[in-house]
């Protein structure tokens with residue numbers, strides 16, 4: 001799969017979503033997020049992943065407006081935070097996010113975490129927003145197979161995306177198979193395991209062969225697995241580096257070698273055991 005930087009996957013409702021996005025978790029509201037998003041847009045990213053809890057939606061919105069890029073060429077994702085889950089409160093949270101972003105429609109709205117006893121009501125609000133055309137696609141984040149099965153059982157609309165932790169130490173084979181069967185696009189958060197995998201000898205060896213960095217090899221592995229990836233950086237050089245993935249291709253053997261690094265090891269919280 002050799003895809004240009006603006007290459008897209010098609011979600012089950014027909015919406016096109018870029019394979020590569022720019023994550024802004026822990027990027028500070030104000031100058032830092034405005035500058036980083038502008039660099040990302042200059043580098044060619046067209047998809048930005050934020051969340052209400054990141055508290056930087058205003059800066060994301062400002063960077064988008066000041067970039068001069070047409071709204072229809074952008075793909076903007078935000079997420080409803082756990083404390084706002086429930087039907088009415090999700091509708092309220094959505095309006096707050098839209099005001100902060102300064103947008104009149106959103107490309108993708110996600111349930112941030114599967115809060116037990118709440119996520120089905122939350123999903124009803126997501127379906128309403130989708131039917132009203134306020135959101136082009138709706139999805140979930142941090143859902144395990146059992147959460148998805150439970151949600152789909154009562155849902156009118158199946159989630160289009162599941163954004164989960166995914167990197168060479170957490171390859172999520174069972175979840176990937178389920179999402180593929182259900183036509184739910186998987187999206188990788190912390191694709192670089194927050195920078196912790198970049199000294200791995202196997203990744204270094206593969207990266208040397210292509211004159212690429214270990215980060216580029218990991219992100220390329222995501223794309224070749226058909227997984228949308230959203231690396232974060234606040235450094236202009238690394239923002240460009242993470243987008244420069246479209247002029248090399250890993251062999252089947254290299255793909256398997258990276259798959260073999262799996263340890264079922266999470267960097268972030270466990271979706272079956274979180275208390276926030």
Ligand code: NDP
Pocket residue numbers: 022023024025026049050112141142163164188189190191192193194195198213215216230231232233234235238241242268
């Ligand atoms: P990443 O795996 O993207 O790693 C980011 C870290 O790696 C930063 O410290 C960054 O530092 C460093 N880095 C980035 N590129 C390079 C490079 N080329 N070489 C060396 N170091 C690099 O972690 P995130 O946790 O930020 O995940 C990405 C995005 O996923 C988030 O921003 C967010 O949008 C989303 N996410 C979603 C979650 C969810 O629950 N749905 C949870 C967590 C994340 P520097 O900035 O200095 O370059």
